[in-house]
Amino acid sequence: MKDLEELYRNSRLKGCPVCGHSLEYKGLGEYFCSNCNENVYDDYGKVRKFVEEYPAASLVQIEEATGVDKNKIRDMVRDGKFILAGSRRGQLS
């Protein structure tokens, strides 16, 4: 799954979206800004966090809540990053 690794690497944040300060990468799409003292999430981190909070959410609900393109979310699911309620890996409609 080289393409997905590439995708995640490309979606990594280079600086804090609020203040522009450099971020400390904590893993799994989560970062910490020592200037804002806040956790920051990239696309993968946002989706992961939302799915953890709302495990029954549908693809469309996740897209609406996180602003991440559903095709990208679908790729993450297909890659086994997430398992969505009512769907099986690789069988999302």
Ligand SMILES: [Zn+2]
């Ligand atoms: Zn910041």
